[in-house]
Amino acid sequence: MLNLGFTMATRMPGEIDKPLISHHLVDSDGSLAEPPVGALKVGILGSGDFARSLATRLVGSGFSVVVGSRNPKRTAGLFPSSAQVTFQEEAVTSPGIIFVAVFREHYSSLCGLSDQLAGKILVDVSNPTEQEHLRHLESNAEYLASLFPTCTVVKAFNVISAWTLQAGPRDGNRQVPICSDQPEAKRTISEMVHAMGFMPLDMGSLVSAREVEAMPLHLLPAWKVPALLALGLFVCFFAYNFTRDVLQPYVQEGKNKFYKLPVSVVNTTLPCVAYVLLSLVYLPGVLAATLQLRRGTKYHRFPDWLDHWLQHRKQIGLLSFFCAALHALYSFCLPLRRSHRYDLVNLAVKQMLTNKSHLWVEEEVWRMEIYLSLGVLALGTLSLLAITSLPSIANSLNWREFSFVQSTLGFVALVLSTLHTLTYGWTRAFEESRYKFYLPPTFTLTLLVPCVIILAKGLFLLPCFSRRLTKIRRGWEKDGAVKFTLPADSILAEKTSHV
Numbered sequence: 001m002l003n004l005g006f007t008m009a010t011r012m013p014g015e016i017d018k019p020l021i022s023h024h025l026v027d028s029d030g031s032l033a034e035p036p037v038g039a040l041k042v043g044i045l046g047s048g049d050f051a052r053s054l055a056t057r058l059v060g061s062g063f064s065v066v067v068g069s070r071n072p073k074r075t076a077g078l079f080p081s082s083a084q085v086t087f088q089e090e091a092v093t094s095p096g097i098i099f100v101a102v103f104r105e106h107y108s109s110l111c112g113l114s115d116q117l118a119g120k121i122l123v124d125v126s127n128p129t130e131q132e133h134l135r136h137l138e139s140n141a142e143y144l145a146s147l148f149p150t151c152t153v154v155k156a157f158n159v160i161s162a163w164t165l166q167a168g169p170r171d172g173n174r175q176v177p178i179c180s181d182q183p184e185a186k187r188t189i190s191e192m193v194h195a196m197g198f199m200p201l202d203m204g205s206l207v208s209a210r211e212v213e214a215m216p217l218h219l220l221p222a223w224k225v226p227a228l229l230a231l232g233l234f235v236c237f238f239a240y241n242f243t244r245d246v247l248q249p250y251v252q253e254g255k256n257k258f259y260k261l262p263v264s265v266v267n268t269t270l271p272c273v274a275y276v277l278l279s280l281v282y283l284p285g286v287l288a289a290t291l292q293l294r295r296g297t298k299y300h301r302f303p304d305w306l307d308h309w310l311q312h313r314k315q316i317g318l319l320s321f322f323c324a325a326l327h328a329l330y331s332f333c334l335p336l337r338r339s340h341r342y343d344l345v346n347l348a349v350k351q352m353l354t355n356k357s358h359l360w361v362e363e364e365v366w367r368m369e370i371y372l373s374l375g376v377l378a379l380g381t382l383s384l385l386a387i388t389s390l391p392s393i394a395n396s397l398n399w400r401e402f403s404f405v406q407s408t409l410g411f412v413a414l415v416l417s418t419l420h421t422l423t424y425g426w427t428r429a430f431e432e433s434r435y436k437f438y439l440p441p442t443f444t445l446t447l448l449v450p451c452v453i454i455l456a457k458g459l460f461l462l463p464c465f466s467r468r469l470t471k472i473r474r475g476w477e478k479d480g481a482v483k484f485t486l487p488a489d490s491i492l493a494e495k496t497s498h499v
């Protein structure tokens, strides 16, 4: 392994995360200190945004930095004073590790340095654009390796932005995926990553570079389907509520109720979306358990659609929480609307005219008290679920605690939401006057799936089903014989074992 200089500390057993070199070498006045004499020398080719941030972080982490530029005079002033900025040829002579902070299309312009670079580690930090990624079959790192066959290429740091490097690891993404065909070189760069305060993540050989380079191109891939689902539900429920609450009074009675669109209709739509989404978090688990019960074994792959659905439960749950939180906020705003005040005043005037002094419907009062309380409890439970799904919190829970919160408390949230919806509806579902255009009140549409889930969960608790499910999940087959299994299948089955 390459020696990382005399500032290296000895690592104690178990201290995996402790950097071998003290990072953030900052003077008491906040400026970056000079690297210690004898510190490991690192070269950087390029003097752009990334090179500057990298040099700053490297100097701050105790490395000696030499930058290779085509025009050192122009760029020297932009780098920390302790970094040496010189011509490319001079910069690559002494360091054993060279960061290539130039774009792929300029790699070939570095070929003149092949002799000086021979035997050294080249760190490829580049990121392709989406078009480049599709256009080139080989990754940037593999291309660099093909141009410099006498060098060892390591892919690293491409997922870290120049800004994160500059600001320090505390403000950004700490993980740095690394891959190379040379384990020794990979280890050396991992040490550097540690020293700079980041966490190295071994991605294997250089073939993985394509995957590593694709990482920053993804735009929330796990959220695409859940977000589209939530949007689709929102559009459907909004259209339904618009037809019932705005279009119908306009067409049949000539009443203009379009003012309801921004707040009232949205607020009737949001709880429906939240409620259906929450049901969709628990429905695949019920389907998976039903499939296992029917097949009598867990060693059968679930259909692809069910597997994908199971994997997206967290995102669907978080979107459900988001809609529920918005519903709570909108509900707070309802009494603030001018239309609401007019309604109240009009009601008071109407009462006076009809000589009624005391308006108090005991049943309505109770209904509202109960459904508000249940709504607050449901939102509180959903908040707990959302908080525990954050990686930092989830990592601090053991498997049983996590399963209890996500499975048991999640189910409690579903039951509370169902009760909230039922008490909101109370007898409304059966009142003929509530059916407009022959369309039933919206909440009745949302009740079917959660009720099926609650019923199924109740059934699974019955001894005959629960015993059978336990047996299946522990690997006891219908005929008593344990079949040959693929590990992937059992992992998949385990994922649903907390249904």
Ligand SMILES: NC(=O)C1=CN([C@@H]2O[C@H](COP(=O)(O)OP(=O)(O)OC[C@H]3O[C@@H](n4cnc5c(N)ncnc54)[C@H](OP(=O)(O)O)[C@@H]3O)[C@@H](O)[C@H]2O)C=CC1
Residues within 6 Å of the ligand: 045, 046, 047, 048, 049, 050, 051, 068, 069, 070, 071, 075, 100, 101, 102, 103, 104, 106, 109, 125, 126, 127, 128, 157, 158, 159, 160, 161, 162, 163
């Ligand atoms: N900016 C960022 O946040 C991130 C950037 N990266 C990667 O880092 C690399 C550099 O990016 P960035 O610093 O932003 O880009 P810049 O355009 O700011 O810098 C590119 C540098 O390449 C050097 N260079 C060397 N040879 C040539 C040449 N023939 N033609 C033009 N320039 C040349 C230039 O330095 P000189 O003139 O001194 O020779 C120039 O400053 C890229 O591969 C990028 O994908 C990766 C992650 C994040």
Ligand SMILES: [Fe+3]
Residues within 6 Å of the ligand: 271, 327, 375, 420
């Ligand atoms: Fe509500």
